[in-house]
Amino acid sequence: xxxxxxxxxxxxxxxxxxxxxxxxxxxxxxxxxxxxxxxxxxxxxxxxxxxxxxxxxxxxxxxxxxxxxxxxxxxxxxxxxxxxxxxxxxxxxxxxxxxxxxxxxxxxxxxxxxxxxxxxxxxxxxxxxxxxxxxxxxxxxxxxxxxxxxxxxxxxxxxxxxxxxxxxxxxxxxxxxxxxxxxxxxxxxxxxxxxxxxxxxxxxxxxxxxxxxxxxxxxxxxxxxxxxxxxxxxxxxxxxxxxxxxxxxxxxxxxxxxxxxxxxxxxxxxxxxxxxxxxxxxxxxxxxxxxxxxxxxxxxxxxxxxxxxxxxxxxxxxxxxxxxxxxxxxxxxxxxxxxxxxxxxxxxxxxxxxxxxxxxxxxxxxxxxxxxxxxxxxxxxxxxxxxxxxxxxxxxxxxxxxxxxxxxxxxxxxxxxxxxxxxxxxxxxxxxxxxxxxxxxxxxxxxxxxxxxxxxxxxxxxxxxxxxxxxxxxxxxxxxxxxxxxxxxxxxxxxxxxxxxxxxxxxxxxxxxxxxxxxxxxxxxxxxxxxxxxxxxxxxxxxxxxxxxxxxxxxxxxxxxxxxxxxxxxxxxxxxxxxxxxxxxxxxxxxxxxxxxxxxxxxxxxxxxxxxxxxxxxxxxxxxxxxxxxxxxxxxxxxxxxxxxxxxxxxxxxxxxxx
Numbered sequence: 001x002x003x004x005x006x007x008x009x010x011x012x013x014x015x016x017x018x019x020x021x022x023x024x025x026x027x028x029x030x031x032x033x034x035x036x037x038x039x040x041x042x043x044x045x046x047x048x049x050x051x052x053x054x055x056x057x058x059x060x061x062x063x064x065x066x067x068x069x070x071x072x073x074x075x076x077x078x079x080x081x082x083x084x085x086x087x088x089x090x091x092x093x094x095x096x097x098x099x100x101x102x103x104x105x106x107x108x109x110x111x112x113x114x115x116x117x118x119x120x121x122x123x124x125x126x127x128x129x130x131x132x133x134x135x136x137x138x139x140x141x142x143x144x145x146x147x148x149x150x151x152x153x154x155x156x157x158x159x160x161x162x163x164x165x166x167x168x169x170x171x172x173x174x175x176x177x178x179x180x181x182x183x184x185x186x187x188x189x190x191x192x193x194x195x196x197x198x199x200x201x202x203x204x205x206x207x208x209x210x211x212x213x214x215x216x217x218x219x220x221x222x223x224x225x226x227x228x229x230x231x232x233x234x235x236x237x238x239x240x241x242x243x244x245x246x247x248x249x250x251x252x253x254x255x256x257x258x259x260x261x262x263x264x265x266x267x268x269x270x271x272x273x274x275x276x277x278x279x280x281x282x283x284x285x286x287x288x289x290x291x292x293x294x295x296x297x298x299x300x301x302x303x304x305x306x307x308x309x310x311x312x313x314x315x316x317x318x319x320x321x322x323x324x325x326x327x328x329x330x331x332x333x334x335x336x337x338x339x340x341x342x343x344x345x346x347x348x349x350x351x352x353x354x355x356x357x358x359x360x361x362x363x364x365x366x367x368x369x370x371x372x373x374x375x376x377x378x379x380x381x382x383x384x385x386x387x388x389x390x391x392x393x394x395x396x397x398x399x400x401x402x403x404x405x406x407x408x409x410x411x412x413x414x415x416x417x418x419x420x421x422x423x424x425x426x427x428x429x430x431x432x433x434x435x436x437x438x439x440x441x442x443x444x445x446x447x448x449x450x451x452x453x454x455x456x457x458x459x460x461x462x463x464x465x466x467x468x469x470x471x472x473x474x475x476x477x478x479x480x481x482x483x484x485x486x487x488x489x490x491x492x493x494x495x496x497x498x499x500x501x502x503x504x505x506x507x508x509x510x511x512x513x514x515x516x517x518x519x520x521x522x523x524x525x526x527x528x529x530x531x532x533x534x535x536x537x538x539x540x541x542x543x544x545x546x547x548x549x550x551x552x553x554x555x556x557x558x559x560x561x562x563x564x565x566x567x568x569x570x571x572x573x574x575x576x577x578x579x580x581x582x583x584x585x586x587x588x589x590x591x592x593x594x595x596x597x598x599x600x601x602x603x604x605x606x607x608x609x610x611x612x613x614x615x616x617x618x619x620x621x622x623x624x625x626x627x628x629x630x631x632x633x634x635x636x637x638x639x640x641x642x643x644x645x646x647x648x649x650x651x652x653x654x655x656x657x658x659x
Contacts, residue, residue: 022577022578022580023577023580023659024577025554025575025577026602026603026604027602028556028558028602029554029555029556029575030503030504030554030555030556030557031504031553031554032500032503032504032552032553032554032555032574033473033503033504033506033507033508033553034248034551034552034553034576034578035248035249035311035507035508035551036248036496036499036500036503036506036507036508036509036547036551037245037246037247037248037509037510037544037547037548037551038247038248038249038250038251038310038311038313038508038509038510039242039245039247039249039250039251039310039510039511039514040250040251040252040255040477040478040510040511040512040513040514041250041251041252041253041301041514041515042252042253042254042255042256042257042512042513042514043253043254043257043286043288043292043296044254044255044257044287044288044513044515044516044522044523045288045513045515045516045517045520045521045522045523045526046132046290046516046517046520047513047514047515047516047517048292048293048295048296049132049290049291049292049293049295049296050132050517050520051235051238051515051517051530052234052235052238052239052296052515053233053234053235053293053295053296053300054224054225054228054233054234054235054236055222055223055224055233055293055295056131056132056135056136056143056206056223056224056225057129057131057206057221057222057223058076058077058129058130058131058132059074059076059077059078059129059291060129060220060221060222060293061102061104061219061220061221061279061283061293062074062075062078062092062104062105062106062219063102063103063104063283063291063293064076064077064291065104067263067285068285068286068289068290068291069289069290072291073092074092074104074106075090075092075106077129077130077131078106078127078128078129079127079128079130080126080127080128081124081125081126081127081128081207081209082114082124082125082126083114083122083123083124083172083209084113084114084115084122084123084124085112085114085115086110086112086113086114086123086124086125087111087112087125088108088109088110088111088112088125089109089111090106090107090108090109090127091106091107091109092104092105092106092107093105093106093107093217097219098148098188098219098220098279098280099279099280101273101280101281101282101283102219102220102279102280102281102282102283104219105148105217105218105219106127106217106218106219107152107215107216107217107218108125108126108127108210108215108216108217108218109215110125110126110154110210110212110213110214110215110216111125111213112125112213113125113210113211113212113213121172122172122173123209123211124160124207124209124210124211125209125210126159126207126208126209126210127207127208127218128205128206128207128208129205129206129221130203130205131204131205131206131223132517132532133203133518133519133531133532134202134203134204134205134532135163135201135203135204135205135206135223136201136202136203136204136532136533137163137176137177137197137199137200137201137202137204138197138200139197139198139199139200140196140197141196141197141225141226141227142194142195142196142197142225142226142227143163143177143194143195143196143197143223143224143225143226144192144193144194144195144222144223144224144225144226145161145179145192145193145194145195145206145222145223146190146191146192146220146221146222146224147161147181147190147191147192147208147218147219147220147221147222148188148189148190148191148218148219148220148279149181149183149185149188149189149191149216149217149218149219150183150185150186150187150188150189150216150217151183151184151185151186151214151215151216152186152214152215152216152217153214153215154212154213154214154215155212155214156182156183156184156212157182157183157210157211157212157214157216158180158181158182158183158210158211158212159180159181159182159183159208159209159210159211159216160178160179160180160181160207160208160209160211161178161179161180161181161193161195161206161207161208161209162175162176162177162178162179162195162206162207162209163175163176163177163178163195163197163201163204163205163206163223164176164178164204164205164207165201165203165204165205166205173205173207174201175198176197176198176199176201176204177195177196177197177198178195179193179194179195180211181193183216188217188219190220190279194226195223202532202533206221206223208221219279220278220279222278229304229307230307232300232303232304232307233295233296233300234300234304234307237534237535238515238528238530238535239304239307239308241528241535241537241541242308242514243308244545245541245544245545245548246545246548246549246551247308247310247510247548248310248311248508248548248551249305249310249311249312249313249383249508249510250301250304250305250308250310250311250312250313251313251314251315251385251477251510252301252312252313252314252315253269253298253301253314253315254269254287254315254388255287255315255388255389255478255512255513256287256288256322256388256389257269257286257287257288257292258315258316258317258387258388259287259317259321259322259388263285264337265321265337265339267284267285268317268321269284269317270282270350271297271298271314271316271350271354272350272353273294274294274297274298274299275297275298275299275357275369275370275373276369276373278295281293281294281295281297282294287322288522289522290520298314298354298357299370299373299375301314302358302375302379302381303375305379306379311382311383312358312379312381312382312383313383313384313385313417314354314381314384314385315385315386315387315388315417316347316350316351316354316384316385316386316387317347317350317387317388318347318386318387318396318399318400318403319338319339319343319344319347319399319403320336320337320338320339320387320390320393320395320396320399320400321335321336321337321338321390322336322388322389322390323335323336323390323391336390336391336393336395336396338395338396338399339399341398341399341402344399344402344403347399347403348402348403348406348407351384351386351403351406351407352406352407352410352411353365353366354366354381354384355381355384355407355410355411355414357369357370358370358378358379358380358381359378359379359380359381360378361378362376381414382414382415383414383415383416383417383445384407384414384415384416384417385416385417385418385419385447386400386403386404386407386416386417386418386419387400387418387419388419388447389419389421389422389447389449389478390419390421391421391422391430392419392420392421392429392430392433392434392437397433397437400418400437401437401441404416404418404441404443405441415444415445416443416444416445417443417444417445417446417447417475417477418434418437418438418443418445418446418447419434419446419447420434420435420438420446420447420448420449421433421434421449422449423449423450424448424449424450425450425462426462426465431448434446435472438472439470439471439472442471442472443472444471444472444473445472445473445474445475445507445508446472446473446474446475447475447477448474448475448476448477449476449477449478449479449512450478450479451478451479451480451481451482452479452481452482453481453482453483454481454482454483454487454488454491454492455491456481456491457481457488457491457492457494457495458491458494458567458568458589459567460495461498462498463498463499463501463502463505463506464498464501464502466502466505468504468505470505473505473506473507473508474505474506474507474508475506475507475508475509476499476506476508476509476510477508477509477510477512478510478512479492479495479509479511479512480492480511480512480513480525480527480540481525481540482525483525483622484524484525484526484538484539484540484622484623485539485619485620485621485622486539486615486617486618486619486620486621486622486630486650487589487619487620487650488525488539488540489538489539489540489542489543489615489630490539490543490587490588490589490619490650490651490652491589492511492540492543492544493543493546493547493570493585493587493589493652494568494569494570494587494589496509496543496547497570497571497572497585497587498570500547500555500572500574501555501557501572503555511527511540511544512527513526513527514526514527514528515527515528515529515530516528516529516530517529517530517531518530518531518625519531525538525540526538527540527541527544528541529624529625531625536623536624536625536628537623537628537631538622538623539615539617539621539622539623539630541623542615542630542631542632543615543652545632546585546613546615546632546652546654547585549583549654549656550574550581550583550585550654550656551574551576552574552575552576552577552581552583553575553576553577553578554574554575554576554577555572555573555574555575556572556573556574556575556602557571557572557573559573559584559598559599559600559602560572560573560584560586560596560597560598560599560645561596561597561599562586562588562594562595562596562597562647563594563595563596563597564594565594566590568588568589568590569586569587569588569589569590569594569647570586570587571584571585571586571587571596572584572585573585573600575603580658580659581656581657581658581659582600582603582606582656582657582658582659583654583655583656583657584598584600584645584653584654584655584657585652585653585654585655586645586647586652586653587651587652587653588647588648588649588650588651588652589650590649590650591619591649591650592649593646593647593648593649594646594647595644595645595646595647596644596645596647597644597645598642598643598644598645599641599642600640600641600642600657601641601642603641603659604659605659606639606640606641606657606658606659607639607657607658607659608638608639609636609637609638609639610636610637610638610639610655610656610657610658611634611635611636611637611655611656612634612635612636612637612653612654612655612656613632613633613634613653613654613655613656614632614633614634614635614648614651614652614653615630615631615632615633615651615652615653616633616648616650616651616652617629617630617650618650619650637655639657
């Protein structure tokens with residue numbers, strides 16, 4: 001996904017970014033946030049397990065259960081296999097587990113192992129996992145298999161672990177990779193082997209086959225590609241797609257996921273149960289109707305932020321549930337619940353301990369937990385979100401103030417992000433109450449959310465009317481046009497141009513949702529769709545990419561004039577004084593060709609060459625699993641201080657120059 005082109009290399013050399021010093025901005029500009037474009041990761045539409053988290057085994061801890069989805073149980077995603085006429089049975093158990101947070105494991109009772117000559121020598125008794133719609137094995141690639149096992153009866157056992165491709169009834173599976181493990185302990189022990197695929201198999205399965213009689217306990221089955229993003233367990237192509245957005249921050253873990261699965265506070269997402277060894281983490285029912293293994297936990301989120309150079313923005317619950325719990329959106333007073341004030345110190349501690357975990361040195365209680373996980377240096381947490389999209393009720397206000405005051409007193413250096421509730425438009429009750437609360441407590445940043453048809457983003461310029469003297473900045477934390485066609489992406493582009501114009505008021509933005517897995521999509525549209533083989537990048541993705549690549553700290557609104565302009569055209573010129581880059585962006589969301597007059601005379605020392613990126617097509621074009629007609633077109637052009645820019649119908653253009 002990420003490619004270093006000859007053009008990019010030459011441009012970098014021409015710009016000399018690493019050797020140049022910061023420049024002074026010429027007059028006429030406005031200082032704006034240089035963190036306008038970030039990403040919002042929520043585990044919705046199987047974005048984590050089966051998605052960004054590179055684990056290939058589904059339900060490896062045997063913790064799926066009917067509370068999460070009707071019909072689910074410990075054996076979901078597993079099946080019994082007994083080649084060679086082997087005999088036995090499977091038994092989900094909870095006695096003496098590895099850890100109380102993962103109480104269920106699978107007991108494999110092997111009564112007979114068939115003869116080796118049966119079915120071409122394929123034999124054994126055990127279990128098979130089909131992964132997430134199959135396991136995509138790639139020829140020459142290596143995979144780390146790990147498992148906890150213990151002998152219950154029958155002494156030491158040989159266990160065959162194999163990646164295979166099923167061939168149908170009566171035929172031995174095609175062998176992709178295999179290894180043997182000697183299980184030689186009556187207590188839980190972790191075993192690990194490497195499997196190297198001999199050929200491609202897009203829908204392989206994993207088999208764990210005991211080769212001797214007896215009883216064997218199995219838990220925490222894992223199969224991870226060795227080639228993950230920077231070696232930290234993220235699926236490489238999806239991580240690279242995010243890196244190509246050049247995001248400045250990442251908000252996580254939600255979204256409504258912050259409040260848990262809507263079953264009560266017992267099911268609220270608690271970061272402390274996601275940072276220890278994988279076998280000690282507590283899985284959780286997901287708000288969107290499936291299981292979260294927490295293999296992608298707070299440690300991995302923070303590590304991923306570091307790998308991409310993003311500021312982490314964790315969002316914590318603050319003792320108030322989502323008002324949409326169990327269909328509560330349709331209720332007159334909605335279904336918001338709250339913990340007693342006598343229990344609020346627990347939720348305060350959740351925030352204070354997280355700051356210590358992220359920023360404390362290794363001698364502190366929680367800093368030691370981080371260091372023992374493999375990161376002795378602090379993560380340097382800057383932002384912390386409290387609450388997500390709650391109804392701004394009196395109960396919420398009381399609890400938010402309680403936790404906000406204590407976190408601010410203990411850590412004045414932390415920038416706290418609050419919430420304006422759902423539907424963040426002027427006139428909305430929660431919006432008005434949220435801003436009233438923000439002004440009262442002196443909140444640094446307030447998180448607004450709204451999803452609207454593309455007409456809203458084509459015509460609204462919400463932030464032009466915000467007070468310029470307000471201390472609280474805006475974080476547009478969730479937004480999207482309600483479709484994924486080119487016209488929707490261009491509408492979002494026009495809106496982001498207006499956000500840049502108001503970059504003194506708006507500090508951060510993030511499109512939502514970020515990911516959706518094929519055949520497991522809870523929400524449409526999403527920025528990136530994917531299956532086991534590759535990501536599918538939407539038109540909106542490429543608009544986000546343009547803005548991420550063109551971040552800067554000064555805005556100039558009078559350098560571009562669009563002939564016969566309407567509300568369907570917009571422009572901005574952004575200067576990055578640190579990297580000495582200048583960006584001109586112009587959007588034409590109409591069906592008429594337009595011309596833009598560009599005057600960059602105030603910027604001294606323009607380099608000779610520039611790069612022009614164009615996104616263009618028909619308004620109803622969209623990228624999907626079958627075709628991707630909308631992709632950016634890049635070309636090298638001669639840089640000029642004054643020029644006319646031709647704008648095709650339904651297009652967005654960005655020109656990148658060096659100073």
